[in-house]
Amino acid sequence: MDHVVSSISTVQVGARFLRNVGRNSFRDHKGSGALETAYVVATSLGARGWGLPIGPGDPSVLIGRSVDSLIDPAAGVIAADAMFLDYALHDLAARILDVPVHVMLGAAASPQVRCYSGGIYFDDLDDGLPVIEQNLKQDSAFGFRDFKLKVGRGYRWMPAAAGLDRDIAVTRLTRDLYPDATIMVDANDGYSLNTLIHYLDAVADCDLYWLEEMFAERHEDLVFLREHLSRWPSRPLIADGEYSPNVDHILSLAREGLIDVALMDVVSHGLTAWRHTMPSLAAKASPHAWGLPLKTLYAAHLAAGLGNVDIIEGVPANTLGTVDDGYTLADGVLTLADRPGFGIDLA
Known part of the structure; x- marks a missing residue:
């Protein structure tokens, strides 16, 4: 005071x-x-x-x-x-x-947080499929071991059938190159339900970890998808809530068991809101953090402080405007700095 x-x-x-x-x-x-x-x-x-x-x-x-x-x-x-x-x-x-922010939040989980690369976009549309392999290798060298792949090339950029074939090829390539990786896919609402079922049938042996925003959050489609996935030997999680979310709707779908991972953005939803949302969330959380490594560090403090987060989104990038912050990313794990606040000093 x-x-x-x-x-x-x-x-x-x-x-x-x-x-x-x-x-x-x-x-x-x-x-x-x-x-x-x-x-x-x-x-x-x-x-x-x-x-x-x-x-x-x-x-x-x-x-x-x-x-x-x-x-x-x-x-x-x-x-x-x-x-x-x-x-x-x-x-x-x-x-x-x-104290570090995650300690102020409660230190409910480890300050070592699993972190995947969210940077595998549609670069193949400009430079061919081999560039996906190059990008995966670059992100692996940066410290990531798990990857989220953007899919939905047939929504806008390619004919529908060819785009779906390319999505499948990228998924299978990633699994072949990184057999131990956790793989997530994100369509940014660019799939129809029918397209998703065709995609899933083609990659059933790829052991996907989650399906992110495959289509807009329509209740009946999510019910159908849940039923379809129930027949899979290894069922991927359903992740949603990043893009312009109706948060009450997302929380309701989670209570019904139709969403497994809530993705509200770490910044636009806000840390205070996440502190109020998390205790009653009937799902895991993984706040959307694409754009700045700073957002990933926010998500890591949220994960370590509040718990209920298994993995967070990482950005293959270097931060501008700050000095060495003591964080490390190694073998797919982001270790938080033991410094007051978020532990990041401005340049």
């Missing part, structure tokens, strides 16, 4: 991908990375915390207010007009308490 917000400023942080990233089922090339605006909150006693905003807000209304009126370490942000600074305030509060 002795800490009073004295200033709020902005800084640019971002990512430089290991390579130019191609298309998914409905969006064009991702390019080489991006910059985002983060907020830095300083207090009258010299503490500083920073983070990505989860939405728009007015920093000026927070100047002169005590930190304990904005965030409760046991629950998250408590002032509605400060919610947009969710991550900056969690970082600040944990730094004041001199």
Whole structure:
């Protein structure tokens, strides 16, 4: 309560991908990375915390207010007009308490978190199928051991049959090259139910870990899919909730057993919201974290702090605008730094 917000400023942080990233089922090339605006909150006693905003807000209304009126370490942000600074305030509060964020959240799980590469896009459309093998090797050398593959080439970029054949070829290639890898597939809602059934029949021996956003969250389609998967010897999980989610609908589908993994974005859903969502979630969680390695680190703290997360999304990229943060990615495991806050210092 002795800490009073004295200033709020902005800084640019971002990512430089290991390579130019191609298309998914409905969006064009991702390019080489991006910059985002983060907020830095300083207090009258010299503490500083920073983070990505989860939405728009007015920093000026927070100047002169005590930190304990904005965030409760046991629950998250408590002032509605400060919610947009969710991550900056969690970082600040944990730094004041001199603990990592995941410890402030409860330390419910290990600070070593499984982390997959989410960077296998449709680069083959420009450079041929061999580029998928190159990208997998590059991400493996970076430290990943598990991979999420984008599928749905026939939704926009290829004739439907040819696109499905290519999706199958990429899946089988990945399994052949990495027999021990955990493999997930993500259609970004680019499949119909019929297309998905054809795809599943063709890759039934590939031991997929989850199916992500294969189509829009239609109840009757999910019921049919669940029944179809019940006949599989190894049933992949159903993951959904990333794209513009109706969170109540996602939570309801999870309660019915139709969604196994909830994917609401780690930033746009927010850490405070995840703290309230997780205790009643009738499914596992794996917050969407594509775009910036910083989002992956947020997801890792959430996983280690709240539990109920088996694996998180990683970005094959280097962070721009920060200095060495002490995190390590090795053999597919992201180990959190034992530093106050999120443990990341600005350059």
